[in-house]
Amino acid sequence: xxxxxxxxxxxxxxxxxxxxxxxxxxxxxxxxxxxxxxxxxxxxxxxxxxxxxxxxxxxxxxxxxxxxxxxxxxxxxxxxxxxxxxxxxxxxxxxxxxxxxxxxxxxxxxxxxxxxxxxxxxxxxxxxxxxxxxxxxxxxxxxxxxxxxxxxxxxxxxxxxxxxxxxxxxxxxxxxxxxxxxxxxxxxxxxxxxxxxxxxxxxxxxxxxxxxxxxxxxxxxxxxxxxxxxxxxxxxxxxxxxxxxxxxxxxxxxxxxxxxxxxxxxxxxxxxxxxxxxxxxxxxxxxxxxxxxxxxxxxxxxxxxxxxxxxxxxxxxxxxxxxxxxxx
Amino acid sequence: xxxxxxxxxxxxxxxxxxxxxxxxxxxxxxxxxxxxxxxxxxxxxxxxxxxxxxxxxxxxxxxxxxxxxxxxxxxxxxxxxxxxxxxxxxxxxxxxxxxxxxxxxxxxxxxxxxxxxxxxxxxxxxxxxxxxxxxxxxxxxxxxxxxxxxxxxxxxxxxxxxxxxxxxxxxxxxxxxxxxxxxxxxxxxxxxxxxxxxxxxxxxxxxxxxxxxxxxxxxxxxxxxxxxxxxxxxxxxxxxxxxxxxxxxxxxxxxxxxxxxxxxxxxxxxxxxxxxxxxxxxxxxxxxxxxxxxxxxxxxxxxxxxxxxxxxxxxxxxxxxxxxxxxx
Numbered sequence: 001x002x003x004x005x006x007x008x009x010x011x012x013x014x015x016x017x018x019x020x021x022x023x024x025x026x027x028x029x030x031x032x033x034x035x036x037x038x039x040x041x042x043x044x045x046x047x048x049x050x051x052x053x054x055x056x057x058x059x060x061x062x063x064x065x066x067x068x069x070x071x072x073x074x075x076x077x078x079x080x081x082x083x084x085x086x087x088x089x090x091x092x093x094x095x096x097x098x099x100x101x102x103x104x105x106x107x108x109x110x111x112x113x114x115x116x117x118x119x120x121x122x123x124x125x126x127x128x129x130x131x132x133x134x135x136x137x138x139x140x141x142x143x144x145x146x147x148x149x150x151x152x153x154x155x156x157x158x159x160x161x162x163x164x165x166x167x168x169x170x171x172x173x174x175x176x177x178x179x180x181x182x183x184x185x186x187x188x189x190x191x192x193x194x195x196x197x198x199x200x201x202x203x204x205x206x207x208x209x210x211x212x213x214x215x216x217x218x219x220x221x222x223x224x225x226x227x228x229x230x231x232x233x234x235x236x237x238x239x240x241x242x243x244x245x246x247x248x249x250x251x252x253x254x255x256x257x258x259x260x261x262x263x264x265x266x267x268x269x270x271x272x273x274x275x276x277x278x279x280x281x282x283x284x285x286x287x288x289x290x291x292x293x294x295x296x297x298x299x300x301x302x303x304x305x306x307x308x309x310x311x312x313x314x315x316x317x318x319x320x321x322x323x324x325x326x327x328x
Numbered sequence: 329x330x331x332x333x334x335x336x337x338x339x340x341x342x343x344x345x346x347x348x349x350x351x352x353x354x355x356x357x358x359x360x361x362x363x364x365x366x367x368x369x370x371x372x373x374x375x376x377x378x379x380x381x382x383x384x385x386x387x388x389x390x391x392x393x394x395x396x397x398x399x400x401x402x403x404x405x406x407x408x409x410x411x412x413x414x415x416x417x418x419x420x421x422x423x424x425x426x427x428x429x430x431x432x433x434x435x436x437x438x439x440x441x442x443x444x445x446x447x448x449x450x451x452x453x454x455x456x457x458x459x460x461x462x463x464x465x466x467x468x469x470x471x472x473x474x475x476x477x478x479x480x481x482x483x484x485x486x487x488x489x490x491x492x493x494x495x496x497x498x499x500x501x502x503x504x505x506x507x508x509x510x511x512x513x514x515x516x517x518x519x520x521x522x523x524x525x526x527x528x529x530x531x532x533x534x535x536x537x538x539x540x541x542x543x544x545x546x547x548x549x550x551x552x553x554x555x556x557x558x559x560x561x562x563x564x565x566x567x568x569x570x571x572x573x574x575x576x577x578x579x580x581x582x583x584x585x586x587x588x589x590x591x592x593x594x595x596x597x598x599x600x601x602x603x604x605x606x607x608x609x610x611x612x613x614x615x616x617x618x619x620x621x622x623x624x625x626x627x628x629x630x631x632x633x634x635x636x637x638x639x640x641x642x643x644x645x646x647x648x649x650x651x652x653x654x655x656x
Contacts, residue, residue: 001461019463058418058439067404067614069397069597076395079421088435090386091419093407107416111386133329135347247597254601269397269575270598273582286395 007036059296060090060108062101063119063142067093070243070266070285071119074141077289078117085297087114096185098122109136115296117141117289123184125150137299141292143186144309151299152309153292157187157265160281160314161194162201164239164263167279167316169202172325173237173261176210177228179221179249180241183213191241191265210235221248229253229260236326237261243268250278250321263322272319279322281314288312335364387624388418388436390429391447391470395421398571398594398613399447402469405617406445413625415442424513426450437464443624445469445617451512453478465627469620471514472637479627480637481620485515485593488609488642489522490529492567492591495607495644497530500653501565501589505538505556507549507577508569516541519569519593538563549576557581557588564654565589571596578606578649591650600647607650609642616640 005015010029017025018033061078063071079089090108094101101121105128108116115137123146128138139151168176178195181188192213199206212224228235238260240246246264253260267282291310333343338357345353346361389406391399407417418436422429429449433456436444443465451474456466467479496504506523509516520541527534540552556563566588568574574592581588595610619638
């Protein structure tokens with residue numbers, strides 16, 4: 001700051017006023033101070049570099065909810081890969097709102113991220129076409145893009161759900177309920193499809209009252225859990241469609257003291273320490289993030305070829321809740 | 329892209345080559361294409377706007393580990409406040425490495441974030457002084473800054489820890505161990521201070537073997553937990569210094585079948601569903617994030633005055649593990 005003041009021929013206080021945008025400085029003085037700042041490189045300023053080089057060493061990650069524990073290891077893995085490539089990570093949460101996703105993605109593009117990893121809320125990504133044409137790379141993770149073609153990394157949601165329900169059938173259950181997320185969400189729709197396939201494969205009917213897709217808000221999930229397990233013709237087992245649903249179902253079933261069998265999609269911390277332990281179909285969210293980010297940097301480094309779709313396997317982890325026999 | 333091609337008098341393929349940085353275009357053609365892009369605003373480009381206006385509508389958040397569940401609600405809250413102010417959030421994890429924190433913070437400043445929320449790993453933030461002088465706002469959260477003065481939002485770590493240990497003393501414990509994070513971390517040091525104050529207040533000695541500060545890696549914590557509870561002269565209760573330590577201690581004690589009393593610092597999901605439920609001193613990480621981000625935007629909107637230090641209260645939540653009497 002002293003050097004700036006000396007070069008501009010003003011006092012330290014004046015330099016401070018200019019950089020902090022305080023009043024009391026003439027336009028001419030402000031210009032002299034700013035010229036001195038520029039000349040001395042007082043403040044690193046990447047904007048000029050960005051305009052010159054066309055790369056910002058920043059990548060964006062848009063996901064559903066930064067506070068959802070499923071996304072913490074996914075975000076952490078994307079950040080690790082970005083750091084290994086010398087890039088910073090810009091984050092945004094869509095809150096499952098397609099409009100907000102588009103707004104966020106375009107805001108990140110406007111800030112000239114080099115590329116994007118997106119867990120989409122939207123089912124129509126044609127809004128991204130001009131950005132992709134302009135050279136931004138995008139990889140979709142957890143859910144595929146809609147109406148455009150792009151690199152995608154998914155879990156085997158259909159196969160994992162099918163396996164979960166077959167496991168319950170194998171332990172003697174014939175009446176199995178499914179509580180999941182909104183059916184417009186790819187993962188929820190795929191898990192419902194897996195549930196139906198397993199039931200059909202076992203020759204079991206599915207009553208309309210046994211499936212419930214919608215918000216994962218605890219109030220809705222708890223009400224549906226109670227309805228399915230305490231009605232006149234209750235299910236003896238539940239398949240829960242993601243970690244948010246599973247946690248609420250465990251809470252509700254525990255409070256009611258009901259020995260309903262349960263298999264959840266997604267593993268979660270402490271699932272093994274509950275009584276009984278919770279049987280889950282585990283995804284690997286860190287691996288989803290790692291693969292998506294690795295693909296993004298391959299594209300940024302010039303990898304050509306058509307978009308690829310990678311599907312990671314899931315695995316069933318039996319811990320007790322899914323091995324309970326039907327009550328009575 | 330068609331408009332750009334027409335204006336520049338070239339084919340679509342040439343435009344694509346230029347925007348994707350592919351070879352085979354003369355300098356003169358590239359210049360014509362770039363001029364056409366600029367003229368047509370083909371790609372939104374905030375860099376020019378940043379240079380002009382001096383604000384980027386981006387704030388940075390540097391924390392310890394994006395994958396730690398304690399930071400998920402804190403990050404989510406900072407993002408919510410940023411969004412309400414029309415700002416994007418850029419994230420980085422220091423991994424508890426002071427050098428990486430500095431590197432990240434300066435990289436964010438170089439990208440001209442308007443302000444920063446920092447969970448510091450470093451204990452010397454004089455490296456930030458030129459940035460602060462240049463007008464960047466910074467708020468520290470969870471831990472205070474070192475060797476500079478800045479707005480800070482903390483939990484009452486000392487008081488919360490003291491309360492936790494007094495609770496165990498109140499349930500008849502005289503031999504109480506403490507396992508915590510590295511003592512160079514402010515929160516760990518404060519919680520140790522609270523532990524010592526409660527023991528001294530109750531007239532209880534603290535054996536050297538009863539305190540263990542260091543990495544929160546499960547292997548270290550499990551070994552220390554075993555050592556303290558199964559040695560020749562074991563403790564009857566443990567105070568665990570954060571959610572990572574608590575989860576490992578619960579796992580270790582459950583595996584060993586030892587009825588050791590336990591109070592943990594930090595609440596965590598499912599703590600109430602374990603058997604027994606885990607008694608904790610709960611912080612409010614979302615409120616920490618909200619208050620820090622709110623303070624940041626007050627500063628960005630011109631709030632003057634000396635740096636402020638805000639300390640949020642903690643609360644003890646009794647669930648069973650902390651109310652066990654001493655064994656035998």
